[in-house]
Amino acid sequence: MNTPLDTFFVLGSVLVALAHGESGQIHWCYNNASCNENVWVSKPLGFCNGTRQSPLNINTTSVKGNSSLIAFNFTGFSNNSTMTTIENSGHTVKVTFGDGLVKISGGGLPGTYDVQQFHLHWGNGSDVPGSEHTVDGKHYPMEIHIVTMKSEFKGNMTLAVTDSNGLAVLGFLIEKKNDSSLPQSWKILTSYLPNITNSGQKVNITQQFSLDDLLVGVDRTKYYRYLGSLTTPTCDEVVIWTVFKDPVKVSKNLIDLFSTSLYTSDPVLMTNIYRSTQKPNGRSITTQASASSPLMTEARLFLLPLVVLHVLLWETMMSM
Ligand SMILES: *[C@@H]1O[C@H](CO)[C@@H](O)[C@H](O)[C@H]1NC(C)=O
Ligand SMILES: *[C@@H]1O[C@H](CO)[C@@H](O)[C@H](O)[C@H]1NC(C)=O
Ligand SMILES: *[C@@H]1O[C@H](CO)[C@@H](O)[C@H](O)[C@H]1NC(C)=O
Ligand SMILES: *[C@@H]1O[C@H](CO)[C@@H](O)[C@H](O)[C@H]1NC(C)=O
Ligand SMILES: *[C@@H]1O[C@H](CO)[C@@H](O)[C@H](O)[C@H]1NC(C)=O
Ligand SMILES: *[C@@H]1O[C@H](CO)[C@@H](O)[C@H](O)[C@H]1NC(C)=O
Ligand SMILES: *[C@@H]1O[C@H](CO)[C@@H](O)[C@H](O)[C@H]1NC(C)=O
Ligand SMILES: *[C@@H]1O[C@H](CO)[C@@H](O)[C@H](O)[C@H]1NC(C)=O
Ligand SMILES: *[C@@H]1O[C@H](CO)[C@@H](O)[C@H](O)[C@H]1NC(C)=O
Ligand SMILES: *[C@@H]1O[C@H](CO)[C@@H](O)[C@H](O)[C@H]1NC(C)=O
Ligand SMILES: *[C@@H]1O[C@H](CO)[C@@H](O)[C@H](O)[C@H]1NC(C)=O
Ligand SMILES: *[C@@H]1O[C@H](CO)[C@@H](O)[C@H](O)[C@H]1NC(C)=O
Ligand SMILES: [Zn+2]
Numbered sequence: 001m002n003t004p005l006d007t008f009f010v011l012g013s014v015l016v017a018l019a020h021g022e023s024g025q026i027h028w029c030y031n032n033a034s035c036n037e038n039v040w041v042s043k044p045l046g047f048c049n050g051t052r053q054s055p056l057n058i059n060t061t062s063v064k065g066n067s068s069l070i071a072f073n074f075t076g077f078s079n080n081s082t083m084t085t086i087e088n089s090g091h092t093v094k095v096t097f098g099d100g101l102v103k104i105s106g107g108g109l110p111g112t113y114d115v116q117q118f119h120l121h122w123g124n125g126s127d128v129p130g131s132e133h134t135v136d137g138k139h140y141p142m143e144i145h146i147v148t149m150k151s152e153f154k155g156n157m158t159l160a161v162t163d164s165n166g167l168a169v170l171g172f173l174i175e176k177k178n179d180s181s182l183p184q185s186w187k188i189l190t191s192y193l194p195n196i197t198n199s200g201q202k203v204n205i206t207q208q209f210s211l212d213d214l215l216v217g218v219d220r221t222k223y224y225r226y227l228g229s230l231t232t233p234t235c236d237e238v239v240i241w242t243v244f245k246d247p248v249k250v251s252k253n254l255i256d257l258f259s260t261s262l263y264t265s266d267p268v269l270m271t272n273i274y275r276s277t278q279k280p281n282g283r284s285i286t287t288q289a290s291a292s293s294p295l296m297t298e299a300r301l302f303l304l305p306l307v308v309l310h311v312l313l314w315e316t317m318m319s320m
Pocket of ligand 1: 033
């Protein structure tokens with residue numbers, strides 16, 4: 001029976017469910033003024049109004065060197081059978097991994113981290129960019145985030161968010177390429193999109209590809225590093241960020257599939273799913289430092305003549 005009072009209570013529980021999300025998650029969105037990023041900060045949702053937030057703009061002229069930022073060890077990145085499911089979360093497309101199969105260490109990280117999932121951020125097709133990090137103000141069409149967790153937490157997010165170094169996220173910028181349906185790994189990845197058009201849909205990964213295949217063309221020894229947060233509520237300030245300098249190049253037609261295939265729970269097409277860049281609040285962004293880095297070589301080439309000139313001037317003055 002449907003009395004007005006029943007309707008009132010049903011509506012009431014729907015509103016409560018909306019506020020807390022199903023399974024206790026907070027309701028948030030990208031493109032509706034009632035739940036967008038301004039609301040994440042003003043409410044605030046979790047830590048979204050903190051001082052160590054992500055993403056950031058990377059100002060390449062103010063990046064500092066740090067000799068601790070050595071190469072990473074990538075374990076399981078070449079394995080073709082580590083990805084288990086792909087799902088439409090309502091906010092992004094997410095691929096999950098089997099427990100403890102894929103790992104990273106080195107790279108200046110305090111220990112070993114296990115790959116949990118990767119997901120993507122995008123704008124509206126390859127011409128309306130949607131990366132989260134920007135480089136000297138430039139947005140890329142997409143950005144991929146490989147989320148890793150300190151191995152000791154064994155995939156338990158509740159525990160990981162209690163450690164300020166609990167997560168390490170690897171960010172890769174995606175650049176558009178003018179050819180068709182390449183690389184093959186991205187063709188396979190996007191072939192699943194028709195199976196997960198609606199929010200909450202999830203299928204098993206059957207046709208395999210590896211993380212190495214997905215990240216083809218990137219020199220993974222060159223990266224930026226800073227301390228930040230999750231870029232979605234509750235924006236926990238527990239992330240060691242790595243953003244690689246080289247972009248992954250993906251064909252325009254494949255990039256376009258993301259913003260034309262997937263729907264949010266509203267349901268509207270999933271477009272412009274990225275957070276704006278946040279205030280550095282005194283944080284610096286670092287990169288590899290070594291005596292042979294191009295910057296140092298340039299500085300020496302530039303300084304040496306100055307020293308010579310200085311000595312010459314000094315000698316000239318002394319002889320006058
Ligand atoms: C924004 O969300 C509110 C509350 O859920 C809803 O009533 C409204 O229709 C939405 N607006 C748009 C433009 O989707
Ligand atoms: C966010 O935090 C800052 C510093 O604590 C505060 O000044 C500001 O008013 C807060 N913003 C909002 C929208 O609550
Ligand atoms: C980038 O850093 C340089 C050097 O610190 C500074 O002069 C410049 O204003 C910065 N640019 C932006 C857009 O923040
Ligand atoms: C690849 O991953 C599978 C688990 O999906 C594992 O059984 C296999 O041993 C791995 N292969 C290698 C070469 O590590
Ligand atoms: C990287 O892996 C190699 C081989 O497994 C190991 O010897 C080395 O200690 C590792 N380095 C780091 C920094 O974890
Ligand atoms: C350099 O990197 C190491 C390893 O990540 C870190 O512990 C240290 O604080 C960094 N130093 C600076 C000055 O950022
Ligand atoms: C995305 O692009 C399509 C095609 O250009 C356009 O029709 C649509 O309105 C755009 N969506 C948004 C949210 O800007
Ligand atoms: C994660 O760890 C917390 C705290 O130890 C525990 O209560 C919770 O059951 C764990 N969650 C899972 C899924 O194991
Ligand atoms: C990319 O392709 C378009 C359409 O095929 C063409 O007009 C354009 O010149 C190409 N751009 C480059 C850089 O090759
Ligand atoms: C995806 O959908 C197609 C067409 O409906 C179906 O043939 C295929 O088995 C589905 N793939 C997965 C992994 O569910
Ligand atoms: C997906 O994989 C799981 C675990 O391997 C299996 O139990 C399940 O039946 C699979 N689902 C489908 C639809 O194939
Ligand atoms: C992984 O799969 C690709 C095709 O997706 C294939 O070319 C390659 O040989 C496979 N590698 C291994 C080690 O099985
Ligand atoms: Zn992300």
